[in-house]
Amino acid sequence: MEQHGDPEKARVTSAPMVNRRHRVVRLIELVWGAILLLPALWIFGSTHAWDPGSACLVVASAAFFGLLRAILGLRTFLVLTCIPALFGVLAVAADLLRDVNLLEAALIRPDPNEAWPVIQPYVLWITLAAVLFAVPVWVVFRTPSTRTVRRKGSVATLAAITVASVLFGAVFHDTVLRAWPLNVISVAAASAIGRDDFISTASPYAATNPRLASASWGASRLPGVHPQKETYILIIGESVRADRLGACGGPRQVGMEHDAIIYCDVTSGSSSTHTSVPLLISRDMPGGAYRVSKDATFMKAFEEAGFRTWWLALQERGIAWPDADTDMFLSPKRTDREALLPSLRSALADSASRKLIVLHAYGAHFSYCDRYDPATAAFQADCSKLSQFPNDSTLPEFLRAYDNAVAESLRFVDAVISEAAQAGGASFVMYTPDHGENLLDDERKLFQHALKDPTHWDTRVPAVMWASDEWRAGNAARWERLRANHGAKAMHADLVPTLLNAAAIRYVDERQAAIDLGATSPPARIRWVMRRLGEKVDGDQLGRAR
Numbered sequence: 086m087e088q089h090g091d092p093e094k095a096r097v098t099s100a101p102m103v104n105r106r107h108r109v110v111r112l113i114e115l116v117w118g119a120i121l122l123l124p125a126l127w128i129f130g131s132t133h134a135w136d137p138g139s140a141c142l143v144v145a146s147a148a149f150f151g152l153l154r155a156i157l158g159l160r161t162f163l164v165l166t167c168i169p170a171l172f173g174v175l176a177v178a179a180d181l182l183r184d185v186n187l188l189e190a191a192l193i194r195p196d197p198n199e200a201w202p203v204i205q206p207y208v209l210w211i212t213l214a215a216v217l218f219a220v221p222v223w224v225v226f227r228t229p230s231t232r233t234v235r236r237k238g239s240v241a242t243l244a245a246i247t248v249a250s251v252l253f254g255a256v257f258h259d260t261v262l263r264a265w266p267l268n269v270i271s272v273a274a275a276s277a278i279g280r281d282d283f284i285s286t287a288s289p290y291a292a293t294n295p296r297l298a299s300a301s302w303g304a305s306r307l308p309g310v311h312p313q314k315e316t317y318i319l320i321i322g323e324s325v326r327a328d329r330l331g332a333c334g335g336p337r338q339v340g341m342e343h344d345a346i347i348y349c350d351v352t353s354g355s356s357s358t359h360t361s362v363p364l365l366i367s368r369d370m371p372g373g374a375y376r377v378s379k380d381a382t383f384m385k386a387f388e389e390a391g392f393r394t395w396w397l398a399l400q401e402r403g404i405a406w407p408d409a410d411t412d413m414f415l416s417p418k419r420t421d422r423e424a425l426l427p428s429l430r431s432a433l434a435d436s437a438s439r440k441l442i443v444l445h446a447y448g449a450h451f452s453y454c455d456r457y458d459p460a461t462a463a464f465q466a467d468c469s470k471l472s473q474f475p476n477d478s479t480l481p482e483f484l485r486a487y488d489n490a491v492a493e494s495l496r497f498v499d500a501v502i503s504e505a506a507q508a509g510g511a512s513f514v515m516y517t518p519d520h521g522e523n524l525l526d527d528e529r530k531l532f533q534h535a536l537k538d539p540t541h542w543d544t545r546v547p548a549v550m551w552a553s554d555e556w557r558a559g560n561a562a563r564w565e566r567l568r569a570n571h572g573a574k575a576m577h578a579d580l581v582p583t584l585l586n587a588a589a590i591r592y593v594d595e596r597q598a599a600i601d602l603g604a605t606s607p608p609a610r611i612r613w614v615m616r617r618l619g620e621k622v623d624g625d626q627l628g629r630a631r
Contacts, residue, residue, distance in 0.1 A: 106228045113221040114159060121150050121166055123173035124265040127180060145264035163222045169266055171218050175211065180537060294406040297379045302368075302386035303593040304585075312555060314510030315439045317387070317588050319580075320501055321362060322494050323400075323448030324534060326521030327351065327547040329491045338463035339492045341549070342499045345514075346568050348548040352576045352624035353520045355615035356543040357535035361519040362405045362445070364615070365577045368594050371613040372621030377406055383581045384409050384441060386592045393437035397428045398445035409443065419458060421446040421497040429501065433508040441588075446497060448518055449490035451533055453483070457493035464489050474532055480525055487524065494518070495549075502551050511556040513587045516549040517580060527628070541627040544614050548580060552587075563587065563603040570602050576612045576624070 125146035154162045327333045331340040333349035341347070354364030354371050364371060366382040384394040385408060396409035399417045411432075418424040425444055432442050449456055454468035466485035475483040498516045505512040521543040523531035534543040550567055557564045567583075578599035585592055586601040598610055614624040 110159070110225055110228050113225060114154075117163065117166070117170060117221065118150060118154075120170045120173045122146055124176050127177050142264040145267060149264070149267060160225060163225055167218055167222060171215055174214055174218075178210075294403075295375065295377050295379050296381060296406050296408055298408075300379065300381035300385065301593075302381060302383070302389060304386035304389040304590050306390050307589040307591055309589065311589060312511035312559065313438060315392075315588065316433065316442070316505055316508060316510060316512045317392075317440070317584060318442045318444065318501060318505060318512070318514045319366075319584060320444045320446060320498055320514070320516040321365065322446050322498075322516060322518035323358065323450045324520065324522045325449050325491050325494050325518035325546060326524075326542055327545050328542075329488055330495070330547050333547060335491075336463075336488055339488055339495065341495050343502045343551055345498075345502070345549050345551040346571050348550075348571050348573075348575050350572070350574050351517060351546050351548045351580075352574075352612040352614055353518070353544045353546050354577045356520045356539040358400065358519045359404055359535075360615055360618070361577070365517070365519065366405060366407075366443070366581065368581075368596060370578060370596060370598065370621075371615035372619065373615075374619050376618060382408055383585060384443065386585055386590055387441040387588065389592075390439075390588070390590045392439040392441045392588070393435065395432045395440070395442045396445070397425055397432065397442065399424055399447045400445050404445075407443070417447045420456070420493055421448065422493075422500050425497070426500060426504065429504055433504060444501065446494070448494045448497075449487060449522070451522075453486035453490040456490040459489075462489040463492050475525055477525070484524065487522070498549055506553055510553070511559065512553040513556050513584070514549075514551045515580060515584055516547075517577065518546045520544060521546050539614050539616060539622065539624075539627060544624055544627060546577075548575065550583075556587075560587070560603075566605075567603050570606055573602075573607045574612065574625070575602060575607055579607070 122143065125143045150166070153166070157165065327349045329335040329339055330347065330349065331337040332347040353361045355361045360376055363369070363377045366384070367378060368380055368383075369378050382405070384396070387394055388410065394409040394411070396407035396412040398404075398407075398412070398414050399421065400414075402412070402414055413428055415424055415428060421444075425446060429442065429444065432440065447456065452471060454466065454471055459468075464485035466489060467482050468486060470479050470482045471486055473479075498514075501516075502514050505514055520534050522534055523536070523540055523542050525532060526540070526542045531540060531542075536543070552560070552564060563586075576599075578596065579602050582594065582599050583602045586603055598613075600607060612624040613621040614627070616622045
């Protein structure tokens, strides 16, 4: 007679195995939830100093993921949150290894050509992490009965939690919209319905223009006789630190041809292009709540005083949202001279008698070998060694390539000055980079810029000023004051007031710390540098180990 196994005994035998599987699933769920909260705990937990409390951001993130888990069930929840979970691990790794806020970098949408050299050394680890994250999803799908069982009262509890979360979000919406991942969702939703105000609340780094067309600087020309033809040019460079210039203690080959005034001790508003450039061209001081304010740029003051304005850039519009009469966003070439000089010549040839031209260059941004022509370089650098991050043995090659890029930045400034001089009239040219660069300067071995914390090296930049003979003849005392101040402790906030007053423009500016370097010497003051939105640090207290 055929023998059949005892079903009850089989169920009893398999029960321990089922229990073990469910314990594994429960462990996966707990670990997965912790990983999902990592950006909120690590990055957003203390990002915005003006929030009611950083804990609110973590609570909002936890509530969002908890509701998502309760509504979708475990399997669907794991699949939909696989990418956020992977991002959480990568964000923490970027913070620990590179002092980089990965979420901030993702929101400002960097150029892929810039991002790839940074990501390349970690591609293998990122791929491995992605594979490992697929394993728990596979385990859960292989485990029977992982669907959430609705217990008595669970629907009512879920409804209560949902209502409480909505009320919390309504009361603290300015905070909640910045909680991970609600910030990204809010940006996408606000873009779809055309609510730009929600976008700037949810993400200060979102790609939307916050500037108000009605904003005014209340500007006008000072009484007096002004030149018939005037040109003022601001050159915004990239990633040039002051101590690499020959005039500031660096290699003598890194210098300028024209007789210009060079300031060697200027603090930038921040160590990131996306925050330093908006600060440079505004009436804002470091430490504000927004990356780009609703105020107009200083170009509005020139326009109100009767000037025509141009913004000619090799970097994207969303960095500063310029409000010039004419703007052009060009593709970078080997050098800034190749990319920007043709457009500059067109602007200089325009029939307008009074002009302000802003040039936003690519300067010495990494990869350094891509920023200069090796045939005319002052230093021989083996660019094959610059594909990875530097170490003590390869640093000399990086420094030679960086010095070549800085020297090319100054050649561009010289070329702009030559074009302005050839155009004739009263001309004033000002140059400063957006920030500096870290080059393994202390025991932290930091490299590049826009890291989690600003340093002495990525916030100490030069400023260059040149004026034509006609301008100097009419502003002799101002030129001498500018020359006398060249060794003083200046800051980016001083440069726009200096440029506006060089053009004899009066305007409204409530800042007390910013000064006109052509009229007075910098007083004893704190030179603030933005650490992150809503927080600033004393730039003179940023350490320098050697």
